[in-house]
Amino acid sequence: MIGPRTKLGLILLMSPLLLWLTTLIIIPHLDMLYVSLREKVGVRLYEFGFGNYMTFFTEPLYWNTFARTAYMSIFATFLTLLIGFPIAYYIAKIAKGRMKMALFLLCLVPFWVSELVRTFGWMILLRETGVISSFLQWSGVVNQPIEMLYNDGAIMVGLVYTSMLFMVVPLITTLDSLDDSLIEAGYDLGGNGFSIMKNIVIPHAIPGIVTGSIVVFMLSLGNYLTPILLGGKSSLWFTGMIYSQFITRFNWEQGAAFGFLLLGLSSLIVWLGLKFSGQTLAKTMG
Amino acid sequence: MIPSIKQNPFVKTIYNSYVVLFFIYLALPLTVVAVFAFNDSQFPSLPWEGFTWTWFFGTEQPWLGVFHERRIMRSIGTSAFVALCVSVLSITVGTINAFLFERAEFKFKGFLYVLMLLPLVIPGIILGISILVFSNFVANGVENLTGWEIEALRPGLTLVVLGQFSFITTIATLVIAARLKKFDSSLEEAALNLGATPWQAIYHVTLPFLRPAIIGAGIVALLMSFENFNTTLMLVGSDAPLTITMFDRLKEGSTPVLNAVSLLLMIGSSALALVMIFFQKGEKS
Numbered sequence A: 001m002i003g004p005r006t007k008l009g010l011i012l013l014m015s016p017l018l019l020w021l022t023t024l025i026i027i028p029h030l031d032m033l034y035v036s037l038r039e040k041v042g043v044r045l046y047e048f049g050f051g052n053y054m055t056f057f058t059e060p061l062y063w064n065t066f067a068r069t070a071y072m073s074i075f076a077t078f079l080t081l082l083i084g085f086p087i088a089y090y091i092a093k094i095a096k097g098r099m100k101m102a103l104f105l106l107c108l109v110p111f112w113v114s115e116l117v118r119t120f121g122w123m124i125l126l127r128e129t130g131v132i133s134s135f136l137q138w139s140g141v142v143n144q145p146i147e148m149l150y151n152d153g154a155i156m157v158g159l160v161y162t163s164m165l166f167m168v169v170p171l172i173t174t175l176d177s178l179d180d181s182l183i184e185a186g187y188d189l190g191g192n193g194f195s196i197m198k199n200i201v202i203p204h205a206i207p208g209i210v211t212g213s214i215v216v217f218m219l220s221l222g223n224y225l226t227p228i229l230l231g232g233k234s235s236l237w238f239t240g241m242i243y244s245q246f247i248t249r250f251n252w253e254q255g256a257a258f259g260f261l262l263l264g265l266s267s268l269i270v271w272l273g274l275k276f277s278g279q280t281l282a283k284t285m286g
Numbered sequence B: 001m002i003p004s005i006k007q008n009p010f011v012k013t014i015y016n017s018y019v020v021l022f023f024i025y026l027a028l029p030l031t032v033v034a035v036f037a038f039n040d041s042q043f044p045s046l047p048w049e050g051f052t053w054t055w056f057f058g059t060e061q062p063w064l065g066v067f068h069e070r071r072i073m074r075s076i077g078t079s080a081f082v083a084l085c086v087s088v089l090s091i092t093v094g095t096i097n098a099f100l101f102e103r104a105e106f107k108f109k110g111f112l113y114v115l116m117l118l119p120l121v122i123p124g125i126i127l128g129i130s131i132l133v134f135s136n137f138v139a140n141g142v143e144n145l146t147g148w149e150i151e152a153l154r155p156g157l158t159l160v161v162l163g164q165f166s167f168i169t170t171i172a173t174l175v176i177a178a179r180l181k182k183f184d185s186s187l188e189e190a191a192l193n194l195g196a197t198p199w200q201a202i203y204h205v206t207l208p209f210l211r212p213a214i215i216g217a218g219i220v221a222l223l224m225s226f227e228n229f230n231t232t233l234m235l236v237g238s239d240a241p242l243t244i245t246m247f248d249r250l251k252e253g254s255t256p257v258l259n260a261v262s263l264l265l266m267i268g269s270s271a272l273a274l275v276m277i278f279f280q281k282g283e284k285s
Helices: A007-036 A051-058 A060-094 A097-112 A115-126 A131-138 A152-176 A180-188 A193-221 A225-235 A238-248 A252-277 A281-285 B009-038 B070-103 B109-121 B124-146 B157-181 B186-193 B198-227 B230-235 B242-252 B256-284
Strands: A038-042 A045-048
Touching: A007 A038, A007 A252, A007 B070, A007 B109, A007 B124, A007 B157, A038 A051, A038 A252, A051 A060, A051 A252, A060 A097, A060 A152, A060 A193, A060 A238, A060 A252, A060 B009, A097 A152, A097 B009, A097 B256, A115 A131, A115 A152, A115 A225, A115 B009, A115 B242, A115 B256, A152 A193, A152 A225, A152 B009, A180 A193, A193 A252, A225 A238, A225 B242, A238 A252, A238 B124, A238 B230, A252 B109, A252 B124, B009 B256, B070 B109, B070 B157, B070 B198, B070 B242, B070 B256, B109 B157, B124 B157, B124 B230, B157 B198, B157 B230, B186 B198, B198 B242, B198 B256, B230 B242, B242 B256
Parallel strands: none
Antiparallel strands: A038 A045
């Protein structure tokens, strides 16, 4: 096996990795932490302190938005799991041969196009002059246009749609590895569909459920496009607050503090998920 | 259920219709985007006014087609340029990283591996702002000390490329390392026995084996870069890539021109996906 044999060789081989991680990941985050701990006390005058974090806790709008983003993301994760699980089970256990391959590829197709295009599609469907509203009027269910855009339901539809792939693929992988004979044995021993689901299929699928849920939660939490475009001005999504602090108000200190709070929540959930399922980051990703 | 187990036909019907409904749900938004690119109306909505190519080839306002929209065509060019840079950079660093993790033994290897995975669990918008804050800090520092203004460190294409590179490299590393793991190293030894130098062995034996993974990672990098929004949004300057331009247009109000661009994007990504499947087939044989 050819590999580095001298210390110099190893250092050369390692340098792109170190350069990448230190200059683009580690130092920028440390710098952001530093900026978030600077309080503005006057024009071009800063003091070290936790003022930017205090603002977050004392201003109800900020932490309400933060909490809302968190529980909406949890709800979106749960919905994605609920909708995706039967599909993953169908593809892994019921569909056979070509059909299985075709359904699997069909699941992937929407994700080859930009999230922007997918969200645009939902806007065309849901808006007041949109396809669904027109269809309902034409069929006589309602007699005036209905606006389905710019509310929490629309955000949810968009988030679930955008995240589906990241739930379904890990689920299919774990369900595929479940031996059919275990399910047959469950029936032979007198189990019914429900008890077999609960005692055999779901326990086996836990690693897939955890991986999928972590990824979906993270993507929803950090999403900007879907809440802003489908939720409109009332979307109140935390990434929107970070954006407005940075770009609109040019208050980088406050924005950096918000960024760290979001990063903290996201990392906490990833860590809890991994701990809960007894997995490591290296195993989940690789 | 499993074929050997009998199932209640009623439950089976419900289950099958659920699966059908699910795939309709998946297809619906993309279908309407594609269909309304051909509607002869100023807005992408019903009623259907008849079929037209005007949103692709129209030459006069307000019926200006996408191929004559300067702003959109320019941003497609910008996106392609960014994607190409990101792709080349990330597969280069990814290949080197793959050799590092598969072929070298060193202290803190496990720790570095986890560190290498981290960019995937950092929300894209945070990657964007941290790089923005740091590059601004460096640019200001240099300017105060020497008076030089480093344009590349202000929001613009260089930062967009670096921002996207910062997490796409992780994916490239994982894909290429997975392939390198499968490599039978006795082939390299055979090359060495036949008189090749280590570099020649790597160039003529190992790299050709890795080629499908490197091409695959390159295509994934192209697609991810083209689609990226969150990181790009924070780092973009005056030259906007396509997703940013489309977002701005969408906020102003939607026109069927956006449907036409979207359809072009769909065709482009499917073509790339097909190329990738083709190369992966080659990998198996």
